[in-house]
Amino acid sequence: MLEKEEVDSPHLEEMMNHYRGIITLLGEDAEREGLLKTPERVAKAMLTLTKGYHMDPHEVLCSAKFKEEYSQMVIVKDIDFFSLCEHHMLPFYGKVHVAYIPNGYITGLSKIARVVDIFSHRLQVQERMTLQIKECIQQTLNPLGVMVVVEAKHMCMQMRGVEKQNAITTTSDFTGAFNQAKTREEFMNLITYR
Numbered sequence: 001m002l003e004k005e006e007v008d009s010p011h012l013e014e015m016m017n018h019y020r021g022i023i024t025l026l027g028e029d030a031e032r033e034g035l036l037k038t039p040e041r042v043a044k045a046m047l048t049l050t051k052g053y054h055m056d057p058h059e060v061l062c063s064a065k066f067k068e069e070y071s072q073m074v075i076v077k078d079i080d081f082f083s084l085c086e087h088h089m090l091p092f093y094g095k096v097h098v099a100y101i102p103n104g105y106i107t108g109l110s111k112i113a114r115v116v117d118i119f120s121h122r123l124q125v126q127e128r129m130t131l132q133i134k135e136c137i138q139q140t141l142n143p144l145g146v147m148v149v150v151e152a153k154h155m156c157m158q159m160r161g162v163e164k165q166n167a168i169t170t171t172s173d174f175t176g177a178f179n180q181a182k183t184r185e186e187f188m189n190l191i192t193y194r
Ligand SMILES: [Zn+2]
Pocket: 085, 086, 087, 088, 089, 090, 154, 156, 157
C-alpha cells in the first residue's frame, strides 16, 4: 500500500493558496483558528490521494514477474480501494477482485494489490479504472486471460442524494479465456459468498 510519508511537491504552496481562496468563496473566514491550517492539510491530502500519477504500475508487475508452469486460475479477491471520482472529486470506494490464468508467468500476489492502489490514487471513473487494471496485467504478464470486477459506492451519489443511498456499482472487464461464460462463472462463484 501507499506509504504515508510527507508529500513533497513543488506545487504545494500554490495549491494552498487556491484552497484558501475556495474557503473564502464558500463564505468562510479562512483566517479563523480552526481553518488556518486547513488549506495546507487539504493540499497535502489531495497530493497523497493522487500519488498514483507518479507511479508506474507496469514496472511494479515486471519487477515481480516469475516463470512458473502453474496454469490454473489465480484469484486475488477483496482488495480494498479508495479513489476520487473525476467528476466531483469525491471518494468512491469498495473492493476489486482480480483473476488471471498464467501463461508461463505469475506475479507476487501483493503486486496485484499495488497495481490497484496506483490506478485508484488518480482522478478516476470506475469503468476506466477497471479497464486499466485489466490492461496492465494483460500487457505485463501476458496471461491466457484476465478478469477484473470492481464493486464500489460513490460518495457523489450518496452525499448528494442522487440515487439510492446504498447503491453499489459493479463493473467488470476481461480478456482471453474469460470470453467463455463458463470461465467467468467459475470466477464469479468464487468471489460471491455473501
Ligand atoms: Zn462523481
